[in-house]
Amino acid sequence: MTTMYDLAAKEYRPPKDLPELKTYLQAAVEIEHLTIPVYMSGLYSIVPGTNAYACEVIRSVLLEEMLHMTLAGNLLNAVGGTPDMGKLTPGYPARLPFGDASLPPIALQHFSPGALETFLLIERPHSFVPSNPDETGWTSIGQFYEAIRRGIVTLEEAARGTGQTIFTGDPAEQVGPEDFYNSGGETFRITDLKSALLAIEVISEQGEGAQDSIWDSDDKIFGEQRQVAHYFRFNEIVTGRSYGPHDLPRTQPSGPLVDVTWQDAYPIDPGAKSAHFAPYPEIHRAVEDFNDTYARLLVLFERVFDGKPREMEKAVPLMLELRDLAQRIYRNPHPDTAGKPGLHASPTFELDDSRLRRAREHITDLLAAPAEIPAQSATGPAGAQKEEQHS
Amino acid sequence: MSVHTTGAAVDGRHYDAIVVGSGWAGSLVARHLGRKNWRVLVLEAGNGGTDNWVDYQDSVRTFSSAVAKVPNSAYRPNRAAPSPDVLDLSPGGPGNPDGYRATGHFLQTGPLPYGTDYLRALGGAGMHWLGAVPRMFPEDFSTRTAYHYGLDWPLGAADLEQHLRDAEHLLGTAGESREQHRLGTVPADHEYPMEQIPPSxxxxxxxxxxxxxxxxxxxxxxxxxxxQVYGLPQARNSTPNAAYPTADGSTYKPRGAVGVPNFGERCVGNASCVPVCPVQAKSSPLRLQQDFTGTVEIATRCVVSRVLPGRGNTVRGVEFREYGDPATPASRAYRAEADVVVLAAHAIENAVLLLASHMANSSGNVGKHLMDHxxxxxxxxxxxxxxxxxxxxxxxxxxxxxxxxxxxxxxxxxxxxxxxxxxxxxxxxxxxxxxxxxxxxxxxxxxxxxxxxxxxxxxxxxxxxxxxxxxxxxxAVEQHADPANRVTIDPSRHRDAMGNPRPIIxxxxxxxxxxxxxxxxxxxxxxxxxxxxxxxxxxxxxxxxxxxxxxxxxxxxxxxxxxxxxxxxxGHGAGTHVMGAERATSVVDTYQRTHDHPNLFAVGCGSMPSVGTSNPTLTMAALALRSAERIHRDLAELHQPVTVAGPRAARTQEVAQ
Structure with missing residues (x-):
């Protein structure tokens, strides 16, 4: 059972002591991770070269979720904990860790109006959750981080009262901005209350907007260009229109049209499992390869947050590999043409102990070996005749 | 931000400076002058558009679908402001070992073909360059004295040190300083803003x-x-170098993509640097244009045809033609005036402009000493x-x-x-x-x-x-300045579709x-x-x-x-208006000011008396920054209150009061 579901089964309240705070932060890592396969499926199932705007939007949100996961990992390290990647969601469809049992499970869906509805559900702002006096549990990611924020403030104040601090983690183990890049915000080291609260602010406001607006706070915090927050970015795709400068959270976008072509996506089976492809060895092998690579990425993060922050750079080739493997799989019609007519094969993001064990062995070797590239068959970009090269 | 305007809108207006060309050199000069609050007009002959993400993606797609992946293959043809293309040349055919056939923008008179192109578009050839920024060796600046060939520079590597560092900062360079120091190209205290791009x-x-x-x-x-194998310094995003000194003590932040928020990856090995980096990890002049203050205006699709003479030996401004559709040369003529005119249109186009304007050529050296690697x-x-x-x-x-x-x-x-x-x-x-x-x-x-x-x-x-x-x-072999290699024009016989003279090489x-x-x-x-x-x-x-x-x-x-x-x-066109201390044998001085006209500058690789064995962009960028500082001082002097009246006149005024 994963930590976030344990937590969601209990009442909504801030963590009361340091061990409980660590549990909450472990759950935070799990929640941030929960969204990543969902957004990856939405992104990589788009037929390459189409839906440029939607690709940009989903890619940007996906990377920011990775940033949030990293910041959550840094937070946990900062208070002396270590994230446990063995507790991540073992497969999809997965439940959202909210108290409302009527919420549908989150499946891996191809780029489609249905997928976007799910994205909106994940990112819905705190203030959009219908207020229900009977409902006292967990309702949104923003609300969850609010509990963490209050917990951190209270616990740190209490610790200071006795001349101590809860931020006892080794700053050298924090993931800094060196190797994480390429979307809004940046990673930073969390060493005290101020940086911890900033991390929570980044996570909350990139997701649901700053101070009840449609905008995130990347301009104020990082001196970057501000963007509309995740929920509203997705809403632009759903409505086929972008937000104007004066639009509000409750109004529909009033800006220029956005070109969305829903038919330019590979439809997939949201319930697909690797085992379904077992009778078809080529596809099965590709899906297994993908899942193995995904497990390696997560195990790499495990090492990153366990004293090897600069190994983050090795995540980049792994993620590119995931992208290429995914697109290779989606291109194939589902081999079960009778049972799944019109659908395509899809990566399944399945993790189990034996896969994680294999991944740990692989990553141990990778980190131990000097950075030598093994000999393998060439995979060339479509470079061709270059009569001349400029420098 | 960069403010876009049109040729029609600026017709007859007066600026502090007009910069002809929006490549690396022109963008560096315009950026610097804008930050000093001067009003600057940048006239770009080619098309704009790549400064927004949708159009940039169009370049990436144009490259993807091109049959021959040559350096200009990402950028659409332009009949109004044609660029030379490497596909303009073809072999002489059987039985003609050293022959060749040439079409396109250049008229080639041989004996050998000049196989180098450039790009007339917003950002210039800085859009399709590879991004290699090795420094020249100190000895490259004085080959005539040291080795008895080529031309000496009137300045040395040490004179350019600070400007080279500024250029490495603004271009966003990744490299290994310790190794470059051992090689002898950078001082001991040198740091690059970013860590070296990992060797392959x-x-x-x-x-x-x-x-x-x-x-x-x-x-x-x-x-x-x-x-001994050495790494290559490159203007390409990589991991920031924590030891690199910044003004506010923070860590250097790589510059992102232009025209899309919060994007612009570090190099992930897409392997299409020439002609287009799909993630904009490769630096381009568009980044500098993002820094332009509101006092800098850019007009694309404006082809300068002539520098206008002013009083005495000064220049007054430029005449240019603006076109609407790159598919046709149909265009209208306008003019704009400025206290300083800066030609930054590429070595060959600068030479054509000076020759067409009958300017800066008292030495007879305009167009001579054309080089490449x-x-x-x-x-x-x-x-x-x-x-x-x-x-x-x-x-x-x-x-x-x-x-x-x-x-x-x-x-x-x-x-x-x-x-x-x-x-x-x-x-x-x-x-x-x-x-x-x-x-x-x-x-x-x-x-x-x-x-x-x-x-x-x-x-x-x-x-x-x-x-x-x-x-x-x-x-890449060094080619020294040889007066026989030259650009000329023959406007009565060889003009492009718009009527401007074609370069004859x-x-x-x-x-x-x-x-x-x-x-x-x-x-x-x-x-x-x-x-x-x-x-x-x-x-x-x-x-x-x-x-x-x-x-x-x-x-x-x-x-x-x-x-x-x-x-x-x-693709390393250089020479054509070489720098020198003697006005009889060179075209510009060490500030790239033409000897003949105090307010006309010709910047770019055209000013280089030698190119050593280094890709020339970094040196050119340092020279452009040096020129920009000089131009700022000139403009400031021009705006100082001047006492025109002598002591006697002043007394007369007192009496009159």
């Missing part, structure tokens, strides 16, 4: 096989050269057990530097050996040519289906084995350069031998009896065996 696997193979080994140069008096390609195949993994990463990430300096330069031109990361792409059109060769496309000589053609798994496996073993050296390789290329060929063979690779270079007659473009035969002294050699253009 192939670079490591070269390190292992070549470091400390020696090569004897028969052309340079049998001198022995000790090989004639480049010898040498390619080889490594043994099956030693794949090198090409076709990934930037075009090249390491090189061999030992042939660039010292006494050997007396006997032959120096050269820099680039270790190519893109297989035989430049030399043979691989990997496409490898595929078609293995498929047996074209059939046999009788037109029958080729029985050796492979397909399916056999093709894939053969390609996997072969492509993985392609090694290519790109050896007269080009040849001097004996010193040919000797250097001969030595480079021998060095490549030695390097291949040390690698255990089999040379596959081919410079002689091809199957159809024709010779490759850029072919010539040469023996340095008549004793060494005569060899077929082939050079390619490097």
């Amino acid at each position: 696997y192939q670079d490591k193979v070269f390190h292992k096989k070549l470091d400390t080994r020696t090569v004897v140069d028969k052309v340079a008096g049998n001198r022995e050269y000790r090989l 004639p480049t010898l390609l040498a390619w080889a195949e490594t043994p099956p057990e030693m794949p090198v993994g090409p076709y990934r990463g930037p075009g090249h990430t390491s090189g061999l530097e030992c042939f660039r300096t010292a006494e050997g330069r007396r006997q032959r031109a120096p050269f820099r050996v680039e270790i190519g990361n893109w297989g035989w792409g430049w030399a043979t059109g691989a990997p496409m040519s490898s595929v078609s060769g293995m498929l047996g496309l074209g059939g046999d000589s009788d037109g029958e289906v080729n029985p050796d053609g492979r397909y399916g798994p056999a093709l894939r496996s053969a390609l996997g084995s072969h492509l993985n073993r392609q090694v290519q050296l790109q050896i 007269h080009y040849d390789l001097a004996k010193h350069v040919r000797d250097g290329m001969y030595a480079a060929r021998l060095a490549a063979l030695e390097i291949f031998k040390l690698l255990g690779a089999t040379d596959r270079s081919s410079y002689g007659a091809q199957a159809d009896g024709s010779y490759p473009l850029g072919h010539y035969r040469h023996s340095p002294d008549g004793v060494l065996e005569e060899l077929d050699l082939v050079y390619h253009g490097a």
Whole structure:
């Protein structure tokens, strides 16, 4: 059972002591991770070269979720904990860790109006959750981080009262901005209350907007260009229109049209499992390869947050590999043409102990070996005749 | 931000400075002057648009669908402001070993073809460059004094040090300072803003096989050269260097993509740097244009036709033609005026403009000393057990530097050996040519289906084995300033569609350069031998009896065996308005101000009296920053209150009051 579901089964309240705070932060890592396969499926199932705007939007949100996961990992390290990647969601469809049992499970869906509805559900702002006096549990990611924020403030104040601090983690183990890049915000080291609260602010406001607006706070915090927050970015795709400068959270976008072509996506089976492809060895092998690579990425993060922050750079080739493997799989019609007519094969993001064990062995070797590239068959970009090269 | 305007809107207006061209040099000058609050008009002859993400993606797609992936293949043709293209040249055909055919923007009068292009578009050739920014060696600035060839600079490397650092900052450079210091190109306290782009696997193979080994140069008096592989400084995003000093003590932040929020990756090895980086990890002048203050306006599709003379020997402004549709040359003429005019339109276009305006040419040197880095390609195949993994990463990430300096330069031109990361792409059109060769496309000589053609798994496996073993050296030879290599115009006979004069290029390789290329060929063979690779270079007659473009035969002294050699253009057009202390023998002074006109500057590689064996952009950028500071001081002086009345007049005024 994963930590976030344990937590969601209990009442909504801030963590009361340091061990409980660590549990909450472990759950935070799990929640941030929960969204990543969902957004990856939405992104990589788009037929390459189409839906440029939607690709940009989903890619940007996906990377920011990775940033949030990293910041959550840094937070946990900062208070002396270590994230446990063995507790991540073992497969999809997965439940959202909210108290409302009527919420549908989150499946891996191809780029489609249905997928976007799910994205909106994940990112819905705190203030959009219908207020229900009977409902006292967990309702949104923003609300969850609010509990963490209050917990951190209270616990740190209490610790200071006795001349101590809860931020006892080794700053050298924090993931800094060196190797994480390429979307809004940046990673930073969390060493005290101020940086911890900033991390929570980044996570909350990139997701649901700053101070009840449609905008995130990347301009104020990082001196970057501000963007509309995740929920509203997705809403632009759903409505086929972008937000104007004066639009509000409750109004529909009033800006220029956005070109969305829903038919330019590979439809997939949201319930697909690797085992379904077992009778078809080529596809099965590709899906297994993908899942193995995904497990390696997560195990790499495990090492990153366990004293090897600069190994983050090795995540980049792994993620590119995931992208290429995914697109290779989606291109194939589902081999079960009778049972799944019109659908395509899809990566399944399945993790189990034996896969994680294999991944740990692989990553141990990778980190131990000097950075030598093994000999393998060439995979060339479509470079061709270059009569001349400029420098 | 950058403020866009149109030619019609600025007609007749007066600016503090007009900058002609929006490439690296023009953008650096305009950025600097804007930040000093001067009102600047940038006139770009080519198309704009790449400064927004949608249009930039259009360039990426244009490149993807191009049949020949040449440097201009990402950018659409423009009839109103045509660019020279490497596809304008073709071999002379069977029985014509040193001949060639030329079409396009240049009129070539030979004897050899000038195989270098540039791009007329927003950002200029800075859009399709590779991003290599090695520094020149201090000795490169005085080859005449030291080695008795070429022209000396009127300034030295030390004079440019601060501007080089500023340029490395603004271009966003990644490199290894310690290594460059050992090489002798940067001072001991130097830091690059970003860590070196990781060397390729192939670079490591070269390190292992070549470091400390020696090569004897028969052309340079049998001198022995000790090989050592060095990393290449590049204007490409990588991990920030924590030791790099910034003004506010924070860590350097790589600049992101232009026209889309919060994007702009670090280099992830897309391997299409030339002509377009799909993630904008490669730096371009568009980044500088994002920094333009509101006092800088850019007008694209405005082709300057003439610099207008002013009072005395000053200039008053420029005349230009604005077109609406790049498909047609239909255009209207306008003019704009300024206290300072800066030509930053590329060495060849600057020369054409000065010649067409009858300006700055009292020395007769405008257009003379045209240079490039004639480049010898040498390619080889490594043994099956030693794949090198090409076709990934930037075009090249390491090189061999030992042939660039010292006494050997007396006997032959120096050269820099680039270790190519893109297989035989430049030399043979691989990997496409490898595929078609293995498929047996074209059939046999009788037109029958080729029985050796492979397909399916056999093709894939053969390609996997072969492509993985392609090694290519790109050896850039220094070409010194030679007055015979020149740009001229003949407006009465040779005009482009808009009516502006076409560049007429007269080009040849001097004996010193040919000797250097001969030595480079021998060095490549030695390097291949040390690698255990089999040379596959081919410079002689091809199957159809024709010779490759850029072919010539040469023996340095008549004793060494005569060899077929082939050079390619490097895209490093330079010379044409060289800098010098003497106005009788040069066109501009050390600030790139024309000797003849105090308020007319000609900036860019055209000012360089020599190019050494370094890709010239970084040096050009440092020169542009030096000019920008000078222009700021000139403009400030111009705006100082001046006492025109003498003491007597002042007294008279007092009395009158």
